[in-house]
Amino acid sequence: MSVYRYFLSTVAGIVALTSVSPVLAQGVISGNEFNPAISLILDGQFSRYSNDVDDYQISGFLRDEAAAPAPEGFSLGETELTASANVDDWFYGFADIVYEDSEDETEVELEEAYFDTLALPAGWAVKGGKFLSAVGYHNAFHPHSWDFADEPLAYRAMLGGAFDDVGAQVRWLAPTLLFLQLGTEGFRGASFPASGAANDGAGAWSVFAKVGGDVGTSNSWKAGISWLNYKVDDWNQDLDDGELSLNGDGDVVIGELVWKWAPGGNAYNRNLKFQAEYLHREENGDADILTGDVASAGRYDIKQDGLYAQAVYQWRRGWRVGIRYDWLSADNNVDALQVPTPLDGDDRDPERFTVMVDYAHTEFSRLRLQACRDDSSDDSDTQVVLQYVLSLGPHGAHQF
Amino acid sequence: MNKSKLVLLIALAWLPLRASALEVFACEPEWAALASELGGDRVSVYSAVTGRQDVHVVQARPSLIARFRQADLVICTGASLESGWLPVLLRQGGNPAAQPGKPGFLEAATFVPMLDKPVSLDRAQGELHPMGNPHIQIDPRNIRLVATALTGRLVQLDPAGADSYTDRGQDFQTRWTAAIAGWEARGASLRGMKVVTQHRSWTYLENWLGLDEVANLEPKPGIEPSTSHLASLLSTVEGEDVAWIIRSCYQSPRASEWLSARTGIPAEVLPHTVGSVDDVNTLFELFDVILDRLGAPRQ
Numbered sequence: 001m002s003v004y005r006y007f008l009s010t011v012a013g014i015v016a017l018t019s020v021s022p023v024l025a026q027g028v029i030s031g032n033e034f035n036p037a038i039s040l041i042l043d044g045q046f047s048r049y050s051n052d053v054d055d056y057q058i059s060g061f062l063r064d065e066a067a068a069p070a071p072e073g074f075s076l077g078e079t080e081l082t083a084s085a086n087v088d089d090w091f092y093g094f095a096d097i098v099y100e101d102s103e104d105e106t107e108v109e110l111e112e113a114y115f116d117t118l119a120l121p122a123g124w125a126v127k128g129g130k131f132l133s134a135v136g137y138h139n140a141f142h143p144h145s146w147d148f149a150d151e152p153l154a155y156r157a158m159l160g161g162a163f164d165d166v167g168a169q170v171r172w173l174a175p176t177l178l179f180l181q182l183g184t185e186g187f188r189g190a191s192f193p194a195s196g197a198a199n200d201g202a203g204a205w206s207v208f209a210k211v212g213g214d215v216g217t218s219n220s221w222k223a224g225i226s227w228l229n230y231k232v233d234d235w236n237q238d239l240d241d242g243e244l245s246l247n248g249d250g251d252v253v254i255g256e257l258v259w260k261w262a263p264g265g266n267a268y269n270r271n272l273k274f275q276a277e278y279l280h281r282e283e284n285g286d287a288d289i290l291t292g293d294v295a296s297a298g299r300y301d302i303k304q305d306g307l308y309a310q311a312v313y314q315w316r317r318g319w320r321v322g323i324r325y326d327w328l329s330a331d332n333n334v335d336a337l338q339v340p341t342p343l344d345g346d347d348r349d350p351e352r353f354t355v356m357v358d359y360a361h362t363e364f365s366r367l368r369l370q371a372c373r374d375d376s377s378d379d380s381d382t383q384v385v386l387q388y389v390l391s392l393g394p395h396g397a398h399q400f
Numbered sequence: 401m402n403k404s405k406l407v408l409l410i411a412l413a414w415l416p417l418r419a420s421a422l423e424v425f426a427c428e429p430e431w432a433a434l435a436s437e438l439g440g441d442r443v444s445v446y447s448a449v450t451g452r453q454d455v456h457v458v459q460a461r462p463s464l465i466a467r468f469r470q471a472d473l474v475i476c477t478g479a480s481l482e483s484g485w486l487p488v489l490l491r492q493g494g495n496p497a498a499q500p501g502k503p504g505f506l507e508a509a510t511f512v513p514m515l516d517k518p519v520s521l522d523r524a525q526g527e528l529h530p531m532g533n534p535h536i537q538i539d540p541r542n543i544r545l546v547a548t549a550l551t552g553r554l555v556q557l558d559p560a561g562a563d564s565y566t567d568r569g570q571d572f573q574t575r576w577t578a579a580i581a582g583w584e585a586r587g588a589s590l591r592g593m594k595v596v597t598q599h600r601s602w603t604y605l606e607n608w609l610g611l612d613e614v615a616n617l618e619p620k621p622g623i624e625p626s627t628s629h630l631a632s633l634l635s636t637v638e639g640e641d642v643a644w645i646i647r648s649c650y651q652s653p654r655a656s657e658w659l660s661a662r663t664g665i666p667a668e669v670l671p672h673t674v675g676s677v678d679d680v681n682t683l684f685e686l687f688d689v690i691l692d693r694l695g696a697p698r699q
Contacts, residue, residue, distance in 0.1 A: 089499065116491060123469055123494035173469050175492040179462030217450055220461045236654025239596060247447055260459070266650045268454040317624050317652065363484070364523060397487040400461050 036085030036093075039146040039393035044076035051381040058153070058376040060330030060346030061304065062237060062244075064160030064192035069150060069374075069383065076101040077387070078143050080111070084396060092116045098140065110140070111164060114209060123173035132164040133185055134171070135206050135226035137256035137277055139163055145398055146311045147273070149370045149385045153352050154279045154306025158252060160192030163228065165204060179212040179222070184274055189231050193250060193283065196233025204230035212400070217265040222257065222400055228252040241291055244341055246300065248285015254278070258400070269317050270289035278310035288337045301333040302343065310354075318360045326352040328376075350376040365392045409642060417593050420444035421558050425468055425498070427476035427486065428455055430537040430632040431508060431546070433674040433683050435475060437553050444563045446471075451675025453482060454650040455624070460488035463562065468493035471504070473557055475550065475606060478507030479514065481534035503556050509534060511549045512542040515603050526620030537673060539604035540580050540687055575684075586696040593694070594640055596633070596665070598656060599635050601636070614640050617647070617655045625655035637663055642670050644694065649676045668693055 004283040043058065047053075051338040053072050057063075072076065079101075096112040114129030132140045138155055139162050151161050171183030187194070189203020197203050206229070212222035228251065235246045255278045262271035280303075287300040310324035330346040358368035366389045409428050421442045426432035432447035439445070446467050449455050455477075459465075468474065468489040476482055490499060497504040514532030521530055536542045551569035555562045591610040595602075598617040615636050619629040636661075645656045645667040653667070660667040671680045671689050680686050692698070 089501070116501060118491070119496040120494075121496065125492075125494055171493070174467070175469060177463075177466055177470075179466040210462075213466070214461065220459075220463060222462050260461075264452045265450055266453045266457065268650050269458050269652055328478040362523070362527060394483075397460060397484050399488050399492070400459055 019284035023270050034085075036083040037394040037396065038081070038083050039083075039391060039395055041078070041080040041142075042390040042392070043079065043144055043388070045077060045149060045355075045385050046074050047072055047386075048384045049381055050383075051362075051379055056376070056381075057327065057342055058157045058347075058350050059348050059378065060332060060343060061328065062302075062342055066238070067151070067156045067159075067192075070385070071102070072217075077389075078111075080142060080144060082396070086118065087115065090117060090119045092118055102338065108350060119238070123175060125171050127169040127171070127175075128167075130161055130164065130166045131169070133187070133206055133228070134183055134187075134208050134210075135163060135228050136254040136279070137222070137224065137258055137275060142398070144389045144391065147320075147322055148324055148354055148356055149368060149387045152277070152306075152308035152310075152324070153306055153328055153350065153376065154277065156283045157277050157328055157350075158182065158193065158304060158306055163191065163193075165189065165191045165194070167263070177213075179210070180212045181208075183208050187368070189233075193252070193281070193388075194230035194232065195235035195246075198229070198231035198233035203233065204228065218261055218263055220260050220265075220400070222256075223258075224254075224256045225251040226254045226256070227377075228254075232283065239289070239291075239339065241343060242339055243290050245288045245290070246285060247276040247288075247298065248282030248283055250281060252279060252281045252300075254280075260400075267314070270312065270314055272313045274309075274311045276307070279306040279389065280304070281306075287334065287337055288389070289337055289341070291339055296338045298334070300337070300343070303331040305329045320358050320360075322354075322356045322358075324352075324354040324372075325355070348378065352376065364395060365389075416567030421561055421648065422472045422554065423470050425471035425474045427474070427482050427535065429674045429676075430543070430683065431475040431550075432685070433479070434543065434547060434550060436566065437566050437683065438547060439554055440568055442558060442564055443554070448521055451671075451673050451677075451680070452649055454648075456480070456484065458485045460485040462676070465489055465492050468498065469495050471495060471498050473504050473506065473553060474498040475506040475508065476510055477534050477536060479509035479531040479534035479536075480529050481509075503553060506550060506553050508542075508546045508549075509536055512536050512539075513543045513632070515607060524620075531604045533600060535647070535672070536604055537600060538690075540576065540583065540683075541607040541608065542604060543683060544573065544576055544580070546574065567607040579687070582699070583691055586691045586699060587694075590691075590694055590696055593644075594642045595616065596637060596642055596645045596656075596659070598645075598651050601648060602646060603672070605670075609694075614642060617659065621668075630655060630658055633659060634662060637665065646670050648672045670694070 005252045032118035044072035047070050049072055053069050056068050066166045079099040080096055082096045093115050098109045098111045100107045112131050114127055114131040116127045117125050167185055167187030169185040174180035187204040188197040188201045190197040194204040197293045208226035214220045230250055237244050258275040260273045282303050284301040288297045302370050306328045308326045312320050312322035314320040328350040332343040332346045334343050352372055354372035356370035358366055360366045368387040370385045372383050374383055423443045424435045426447045428449050429447045429451045430447045433586040435445045448464050449458055453501050486569055516533035518528045551565055554565040587609040594612045594614050596615045600621050615633050642665050645665050647656045649669050656667040670693055671677045671686055678687050
């Protein structure tokens with residue numbers, strides 16, 4: 001109390017001595033008192049590949065072209081600028097603007113821009129705008145919070161890295177001691193694997209269920225199952241000698257499990273994180289291929305399975321080591337097409353083995369060395385990545 | 401365990417828990433202990449963090465989100481101590497009654513005078529807390545201030561129990577004030593004692609007992625002790641007559657034992673909250689044991 005009184009009298013003294021009082025923040029309208037939390041992620045890497053990364057392919061899979069390994073040599077990952085704040089007592093707002101540096105130009109992409117409700121009763125919540133879908137586990141994480149320098153192969157091959165789109169999400173949290181969350185989402189259907197925003201801009205939807213809890217004080221877990229249904233409306237990809245166009249619809253089903261261990265629940269020095277997901281995708285419809293002036297058309301029917309499992313162990317504060325295994329399998333039926341497409345390579349199952357070690361000096365900086373053998377195509381590729389991930393400004397809390 | 405018992409147990413885990421008038425979700429064990437003291441049988445208290453966990457690195461686990469959903473009152477230290485996980489609970493917890501500014505959310509740090517407010521904010525200086533040092537629970541006078549606020553909040557949220565809360569509150573204040581007098585009498589012999597600490601989490605204790613913190617094992621707050629920094633501490637503590645090298649139970653003993661072995665200064669774990677060491681199960685025992693371990697004899 002006396003300290004406070006001393007402070008007040010000192011302030012009073014300063015005010016008395018100086019006719020103007022710009023030193024006092026109180027009462028000065030600067031217009032920035034309600035600034036949202038703004039943070040910037042710096043992410044860059046140096047990569048070496050034994051194969052030419054421009055020819056990167058995953059046998060048996062048609063891929064969103066954006067979902068590829070980083071360019072060889074020095075490259076920037078996603079430079080993320082995020083702003084978030086409570087809008088009022090009803091809404092929370094979040095935006096994530098991503099700058100991607102590629103081929104002499106910088107591309108700006110709005111990765112997320114959404115509101116989330118804060119005041120709905122009985123465990124209900126609604127999210128709207130552009131956001132990363134809640135399907136799967138890996139999907140909702142931004143690259144800076146990944147445990148490896150790149151995404152799981154199944155996400156790269158089947159979801160274009162991650163499924164984010166413009167839409168709305170309704171979710172409900174059950175009033176139980178066991179965590180149980182149910183939700184559904186509707187999207188425009190403009191981003192891979194959906195395309196063209198079919199059905200007048202409502203071309204994809206999902207349902208998801210997640211459960212989770214603790215086992216003792218040292219273990220916690222989360223599991224979930226999700227289903228994504230989407231329309232493909234005029235999806236195009238350039239082939240070596242022509243253009244492929246697809247019209248159809250598909251489903252992705254994802255099972256997820258994450259298990260975290262820390263002795264006594266204290267992750268400060270040692271902890272282990274295990275996560276695994278299984279993805280199954282089916283899609284069929286009509287395929288058209290235009291080669292020169294010759295057009296060929298036919299049905300296409302693809303069935304894909306993907307699995308990854310990874311474990312990351314922190315053995316002392318700041319230091320972590322991780323291993324990851326990826327596996328994919330495809331069974332495509334495209335007999336009617338006369339021209340070779342990447343879908344033909346479904347007789348081999350792509351695989352990838354990854355190891356990484358990283359060091360976080362504080363929770364705001366991380367340096368990572370990663371090596372992997374990528375058998376995604378016939379020609380085995382050895383990839384080595386040295387990466388930094390730095391976080392400036394207030395850094396938002398991460399979900400489990 | 402036979403099969404039917406297991407099925408019953410699983411069924412019970414899904415049932416909504418509503419045994420008491422008020423469900424209290426405490427971010428830290430000290431506030432859980434305080435809520436139990438002040439609420440008695442009318443409250444059912446859950447602590448998000450155990451005494452042996454580092455509150456800085458807790459994750460927004462599914463179990464915490466499920467518990468948060470149930471809470472009528474959430475009590476946390478605040479001052480950005482829980483910034484790594486509490487925001488997720490606030491947004492994912494589906495609990496509009498427990499949001500900042502609502503009666504169902506109590507931020508303890510807003511009721512006590514904060515120390516160590518940084519003059520400038522630069523993360524090159526380590527992990528700073530803009531609103532001041534958040535480890536406020538380690539001064540019993542702060543506990544008293546928070547207790548007053550918490551009693552008021554319990555009455556507001558559960559008016560039917562107003563008499564009970566008021567009586568318990570007055571009883572606690574009387575016992576606590578007497579205990580503080582006892583601790584201060586014991587602590588008088590410690591005034592001016594020099595200590596080295598691992599992290600700047602003992603500021604409020606030092607301020608209360610008049611201890612002199614001559615160095616930290618962490619070169620900067622939140623940054624792991626380095627060999628070069630520890631080596632420089634050898635000359636810092638030389639001839640300083642330092643009594644203790646203090647760390648929390650969740651911190652690695654490596655750095656403090658290294659310095660202890662080279663200087664002969666004893667290294668000691670001080671309890672920072674309820675449940676952090678075996679013999680601290682109440683708020684009263686917390687300060688009893690702190691004074692024991694600092695070498696102030698019981699009177």
